[in-house]
Amino acid sequence: MIGDARMADVAAAAGVAISTVSRALSNPEQVNERTRERIVQAARELSYVPNAMARKLRRGATELTMAAVPHRSNSPALSDLLAGIDETMTAAGYRLILERMDRADAAGRFILDPALSGTVDGVFVVSSKVPQFAHRSPEQTRLPLVGLLFDHSSAGIPSVLVDDRYWAAEAAGRLIALGHRQIAFLAGAADGAHDIVRHAGVLDAMDKAGLPRTSVSCASKAMGRSRAARRPPGAAWRCRKCPRPRSPAPTNSPSAS
């Protein structure tokens, strides 16, 4: 059965030492071609598959990374981000462990515990919170962390970010260039720090185009849930920083013209 054979079995079958098998499989160029062929042949016949754990233990690297992502998110954007990470890491010979962390709770424990245990070689943090372990900062760890989307550079974690303000302005600019004058800004959940920045970007675009900021109306996606219940239908939610529009009141439809 597949996976039953050990390296020693292959060695025996090929009539070589176990270390030669190891080399033939990991560093083929260090082995005589004919020997190598015998070994590969034997391995194939035995349906030999190397044991990853043994290798990982011995080498001290797991070729596994972890993506710590928000627990309750099924957004396509996150999927795309994961796909991107996965693609690059796969190309580099790594696999990705998914860690959905609960925002509220002591997620850090959950994250860094297995991470430090040597299960993963590094962690991608897609979260507004910096993961912790037993009240110690990640800096006290050998574990490489990288922040994504959220800036943790002040915590000593290199972070890859999107310039939300710039690109929001850019997006709004496109609409304006198309001749649109009334812009609806649909924000995500109420706690999205990114939305505030993006909103500013949209206003930037309005300013730049010499259009009144009051032509931007805001609506939160979260409307359907919490706040919506307390508000008359058709009334848009406005963020604190959003200038109040004059009457007639803006609708909450996603029109952009």
Next chain:
Amino acid sequence: MIGDARMADVAAAAGVAISTVSRALSNPEQVNERTRERIVQAARELSYVPNAMARKLRRGATELTMAAVPHRSNSPALSDLLAGIDETMTAAGYRLILERMDRADAAGRFILDPALSGTVDGVFVVSSKVPQFAHRSPEQTRLPLVGLLFDHSSAGIPSVLVDDRYWAAEAAGRLIALGHRQIAFLAGAADGAHDIVRHAGVLDAMDKAGLPRTSVSCASKAMGRSRAARRPPGAAWRCRKCPRPRSPAPTNSPSAS
């Protein structure tokens, strides 16, 4: 630094044998309470974190499972599915490795190779294709596989499925109950086997309600891409099994009334 201490260090610090440390940490009830306290204390002071790989190697189980999912999917449905798997597996002490497989290519290799290598204890297959390894079926493997959404039971893989036809009929039934008579069926990409079944379910509902099947019009999400280019805007794509509507031609808007 966190993670630098070994079990032997803890043993030395606590003045016990290494095996006692192991027990104290894995099977506390087998160790004298006072001894255990000393050990725990020492472990804490040394910021000891057990090495997962060593444990995995020794125990022969990795407490890791793999989810093999379609490569190009960022659908919220998939995220939800993953979240569900993750939640249950986490509760059971397992973590999830993400494997995005390319549909077309010999994905099976990619999946089962590391799987068989002892990296994971089991695999969730969310794919229309059964993963293979070196032209051998999964049955020749010790690795537990479970099919999700796609039925692989004929290949000997237990599968957890959604009764698409039933629930599509149910959904359509709700619309009908609300008084709607014109139903738009928005399908996914052209190759979705599920869509055909769901479409049948919608027609079931029409039949049951005594409504004409011609009141169901189909539009594919994929319109925007491949087929759409060759079709006049506003014209809906119709699946082969979908009865042709009478004029006026249905629009492709997602209206349901």
Next chain:
DNA sequence: GTGAAAGCGCTAACAA
């Protein structure tokens, strides 16, 4: 209840 010792399966010096 605790310790000593034998590995899990593999890799990497070091020799030959």
Next chain:
DNA sequence: TTGTTAGCGCTTTCAC
């Protein structure tokens, strides 16, 4: 180029 050997860090008999 190939073989011998010593572990990686942990769990688990088997004694005491």
